[in-house]
Amino acid sequence: MARLLVVHHSPTDTVRSLTSAVLAGAHDDAIEGVEVVVREALEARADDVLAADGYLLGTPANFGYMSGALKHFFDRIFLEAGGALGDDGSAASAGGGRRPYGLWVHGRYDTTGAVRSVTTIAGALPWVRSAEVLEVMGEVGEAERAAAYELGGTLAALLAT
Numbered sequence: 001m002a003r004l005l006v007v008h009h010s011p012t013d014t015v016r017s018l019t020s021a022v023l024a025g026a027h028d029d030a031i032e033g034v035e036v037v038v039r040e041a042l043e044a045r046a047d048d049v050l051a052a053d054g055y056l057l058g059t060p061a062n063f064g065y066m067s068g069a070l071k072h073f074f075d076r077i078f079l080e081a082g083g084a085l086g087d088d089g090s091a092a093s094a095g096g097g098r099r100p101y102g103l104w105v106h107g108r109y110d111t112t113g114a115v116r117s118v119t120t121i122a123g124a125l126p127w128v129r130s131a132e133v134l135e136v137m138g139e140v141g142e143a144e145r146a147a148a149y150e151l152g153g154t155l156a157a158l159l160a161t
Contacts, residue, residue: 025152
């Protein structure tokens with residue numbers, strides 16, 4: 001059975017509502033053969049990453065960057081999970097197999113830096129972005145929850161048997 005790892009930092013009601021919708025989509029009854037494993041960003045480990053076939057990441061945009069919790073997750077798992085560094089120590093393109101990932105980001109004013117920071121690090125892992133990034137600003141309504149549901153369903157369907 002394929003495994004989808006959902007790693008998120010959802011400290012507010014707005015981010016939690018997106019997370020709930022992503023998880024509902026990943027658990028859609030039409031999708032079979034996928035185990036969905038959910039981890040808070042501060043609890044996820046490299047073993048979780050290595051055991052997964054695909055990933056969903058969620059974060060608020062904090063001061064133009066991903067949450068500190070998600071950054072801490074990446075710091076802990078990066079090398080053990082196959083992350084690649086260039087000669088200068090910066091993120092480099094990872095080789096080997098490419099596992100699918102998706103991302104949702106919630107911000108009040110801007111999500112650009114948070115998206116850029118996550119996609120840069122994910123690009124240095126053996127992952128490939130397999131769905132459009134869901135960027136939500138301000139309040140979360142039905143349209144945003146529907147898009148989050150679609151994101152969760154899309155990543156799970158990619159792994160379905």
